[in-house]
Amino acid sequence: MTPQLAIxxxxxxxxxxxxxxxxxxxxxxxxxxSLIVVMIALAGLYLLMGAEFVAAVQIIVxxxxxxVLFIFVIMLLNAGVEEHTSVSKLAGTVGVPLAVVLLGFxxxxxxxxxxxxxxxxQSGTLANTRDISTxxxxxxxxxxxxxxxxxxxxxxxxxVLAQREN
Amino acid sequence: MVPTSYYLILSAILFGLGVVAFIxxxxxxxxxxxxxxxxNAVNLAFVAFSQAKHQSDxxxxxxxVIVVAAAEAAVGLGIIILMARVRQSLNVERVDLLKL
Numbered sequence: 560m561t562p563q564l565a566i567x568x569x570x571x572x573x574x575x576x577x578x579x580x581x582x583x584x585x586x587x588x589x590x591x592x593s594l595i596v597v598m599i600a601l602a603g604l605y606l607l608m609g610a611e612f613v614a615a616v617q618i619i620v621x622x623x624x625x626x627v628l629f630i631f632v633i634m635l636l637n638a639g640v641e642e643h644t645s646v647s648k649l650a651g652t653v654g655v656p657l658a659v660v661l662l663g664f665x666x667x668x669x670x671x672x673x674x675x676x677x678x679x680x681q682s683g684t685l686a687n688t689r690d691i692s693t694x695x696x697x698x699x700x701x702x703x704x705x706x707x708x709x710x711x712x713x714x715x716x717x718x719v720l721a722q723r724e725n
Numbered sequence: 726m727v728p729t730s731y732y733l734i735l736s737a738i739l740f741g742l743g744v745v746a747f748i749x750x751x752x753x754x755x756x757x758x759x760x761x762x763x764x765n766a767v768n769l770a771f772v773a774f775s776q777a778k779h780q781s782d783x784x785x786x787x788x789x790v791i792v793v794a795a796a797e798a799a800v801g802l803g804i805i806i807l808m809a810r811v812r813q814s815l816n817v818e819r820v821d822l823l824k825l
């Protein structure tokens with residue numbers, strides 16, 4: 560087993576453990592901390608793949624900004640332990656089979672795509688940050704400008720929603 | 726090197742766990758977190774394909790997904806604060822009417 564494979568399995572186990580813990584924990588703050596574990600593990604996987612820029616953005620934006628926002632809201636609302644209600648009938652009868660079907664669909668898709676993906680097996684260097692920025696500001700410049708507009712709308716929406724009406 | 730299919734399988738597992746959490750959790754904040762898990766799983770698949778095909782398009786898409794997730798978190802948490810103020814509860818089963 561190569562070192563890369565060993566690191567991959569450690570990080571993958573950490574990510575799956577974090578996601579499972581998110582489901583099993585009853586208190587939202589514990590779920591939020593498990594989600595941070597998932598995000599840090601995924602950042603490590605991005606580093607392993609050689610995508611340093613995405614790894615840095617993952618830690619700064621996801622692990623930092625978004626999770627701080629979550630924990631801030633949990634503390635602001637003083638969210639307690641999840642109320643134990645019976646799983647609704649719709650979730651039991653429709654949701655679980657649908658989730659199984661979805662997983663099977665994804666498994667079949669991966670099974671079919673793995674042969675073609677194996678052909679171009681990675682070796683050498685991945686596109687670095689310079690290539691990403693060139694692509695972002697040349698080929699994707701209009702979507703990029705659109706995202707700034709999206710963030711502006713999101714800021715206004717958050718202010719309008721959360722303000723106390725008098 | 727790690728085969729691309731391993732990353733895709735991990736991505737599928739994480740996405741499935743996100744769907745399960747979305748279905749089974751009752752707290753609206755935790756449901757919101759499970760959406761983030763699903764978005765992260767998709768990001769992992771994007772970067773894995775980007776690495777397999779030696780194209781940086783995938784990483785640019787990941788950047789867009791992260792931006793949209795940040796905007797979504799801001800608006801969604803605003804909605805959650807409003808919901809907690811109006812209903813005095815974070816349980817989704819108590820929020821089943823469109824009117825106040």
